[in-house]
Amino acid sequence: MKVLGIETSGNIGGISLCENQQCIITKTFSGIVQHERELVPAIKDALEEAHWQINDIEVIAVNVGPGSYTGxxxxxxxxxxxxxxxxxxxxxxPIFDIIAENYHSDGTLSLCPIIDARRKHVYACVYLFEGNRKKRLTEFLVIEPEKLLALLPRPVTIFGDGIPLYKEIFSQEDIIIEAEYYAIPKPEHVALLGEKLYVSGYQCALEKLLPLYLQR
Structure with a gap:
């Protein structure tokens, strides 16, 4: 199955072509203002390099956020x-599933990406490791950092741009704070997860496809 993955949720955008759970080619570009100009040319260039025709694409996967409204x-x-x-x-x-794929368990059983939601709130989702798989333990949350702290299982690994603003809250003995680069969504994870979801029987009705803002 040939899949196109689209990532435009933050400053670093990109696209990826994957086939049967294997990444074929990935292209990235920087700057939200660049996304509008560079997205379609990046898709075109990637198709040419992979020797695909546009009609070869069987599934389109897209990061719906939360993230930059414009992106x-x-x-x-x-x-x-x-x-x-x-x-x-x-x-x-959703971005939480995408960036959770950046991290592989080092022995901790739970994981929580935390994204700045502004207005003294964060976006978050808690995952439990089940072998090589990650299972959601919570819904996608818009929550005050103190309330999230009370929800977190222990021990837990956390990462994301929502942590530095509230580092005093999250700096606990049984909370491992990982590097922020784990929170950068990768286009190839968009495509690979999109293929898995589609194979499992899921797809989005086009008229209902919207960014996942979680809050107004």
Whole structure:
């Protein structure tokens, strides 16, 4: 199965072509203002390098956030347009699942990406490691840091740009704070997760495809 993954949720955007759970090619670009200009050319260049025709794409996966409002709209609009034009299924992938794929258990049993939501809140989702798989223990949260602290299982590994602002709250003996680069979403994880979701029977109705803002 040939999948296009689209990532435009933050400053570093990108696309990835994957086939049967193998990444074929990934292209990245920086700057939210660049996403609108560089997204479509990046897809075109990647297709040429992979020797794919645009009609070879069988599934389109897109990071729906939460993240940059402008960036998310660009990615979702592109995915929706391609879905309609090619008559292909589109899979919406939340950023928490995407960045959770950056981290592999070092012995801790739980993981929580934490993203700054502003207004003294964070976005978060708690995962439990089950072998090589990660199972969601919570819904996608918009929550005050103190309340999230009370929800976290222990020990737990956390990372994300929502931590530095509240480091005094999260600096606990049984909480491992990892490097912030783990919170950078990778286009290849968008594509790989999108393929897994589609194979499991999931896809998003195009008319309902929207960025996941979680709050107004």
């Amino acid at each position: 998310l709209r660009i990615g979702v609009t592109c995915a929706k347009t391609l879905g309609y034009a090619l008559n292909r299924p589109v899979v919406d992938v």
